[in-house]
Amino acid sequence: MLKSIFFFLLLALTLNARDINVETMAADAEKSGKYLLVWLHKTDCGYCEAMREFTLDNEKVKAVLKKDFVFEHINVNDGDTVSYKDFKGSGKAFAKMTGYSFYPSSLFFDGDAEMIFAAPGYIEEDSFLVMLDYVRSGAYKKMGYDGFRRREEKN
Numbered sequence: 001m002l003k004s005i006f007f008f009l010l011l012a013l014t015l016n017a018r019d020i021n022v023e024t025m026a027a028d029a030e031k032s033g034k035y036l037l038v039w040l041h042k043t044d045c046g047y048c049e050a051m052r053e054f055t056l057d058n059e060k061v062k063a064v065l066k067k068d069f070v071f072e073h074i075n076v077n078d079g080d081t082v083s084y085k086d087f088k089g090s091g092k093a094f095a096k097m098t099g100y101s102f103y104p105s106s107l108f109f110d111g112d113a114e115m116i117f118a119a120p121g122y123i124e125e126d127s128f129l130v131m132l133d134y135v136r137s138g139a140y141k142k143m144g145y146d147g148f149r150r151r152e153e154k155n
Contacts (some may be wrong), residue, residue, distance in 0.1 A: 003091040006044045009141070016078070016080065017078065017079035018078075018080045018082055019079055019081050019104070020074060020081065020083070020091075021082075021083045021084075022036070022082065022084040022113055023082065023083070023085065023113040025070060025072060025086065025112040026110065026111055026112065027110075027111055027112075027113070028070065029069070029070035029109075029111065030110070030111025031111075032070070033068075034068050034070050034072060035063070035068065035069050035070070035108055035109065035110060035116075035135050036069070036072065036083070036108070036110075036113075036134060037069045037070070037071050037072070037106060037107070037108055037109075037135075038072050038073075038074060038107040038108075038109065039056070039071065039072070039105075039106055039107075040073075040074050040075070040094075040095050040100060040103055040104060040105040040106075040107065041073060041074070041075055041076070041102045041103050041104040041150050042075060042076045042077050042090070043075060044079040045104065046101055047104060047121065048104045048108070048122075050120045050122055050148075051104050051123065053154065054124070054125065054152075055122075055123055055124060055125050055128050056064050056087060058125040058128075060125065060129060061125055061129060061132070064129065064132045064133075064136070065132070068126070068132070068136040069136070071145055074091040074094065074095075075091065076090070076091040076092040076095055076101075076103065076128065077091075077092075077112075078091060082094040084097075084098075084113065086135050098115065098118070099108060100118055100120055101107040102120040102121065104116065104120075104121065104122060105118060105119065105121070106119045106123065106128075106131070106137045107121040107132065108131075108140075115133055115135040116135065116140050117131070117134065117145065118138050119121070119131055122123045127129075130148075130149055130152050131145070133152070134148045134149070
């Protein structure tokens with residue numbers, strides 16, 4: 001009986017697992033004139049839940065994300081498989097490989113699946129909008145984020 005319960009639990013977890021190919025998603029995003037945003041988070045993370053509730057659910061943020069980004073979330077506690085260049089593994093291993101195993105983390109990719117900007121930690125709505133603008137405007141090609149942010153604060 002216990003083996004049967006374990007089997008069905010394992011089957012249920014496997015059926016919910018996703019295969020996430022960052023390179024394919026980044027290329028598809030570029031074809032539609034967008035960037036890829038991969039948001040790393042985990043279950044039972046207060047900062048992750050707060051960012052989901054207050055930042056990602058903000059109407060202005062949602063509008064910008066819809067218009068200029070392909071948004072993919074990876075819960076590192078789920079059984080997803082992530083493929084990225086020569087890497088293939090769990091969401092948690094992907095986070096570690098990228099150097100962003102602090103949750104939540106926001107990773108931005110261009111059409112070549114190059115990580116062009118990343119920000120670890122909880123980010124409030126206004127700051128997140130500045131980050132989104134930094135990426136979508138292409139400013140990351142010309143200047144660092146801190147300079148862009150200071151320039152935006154002056155305006």
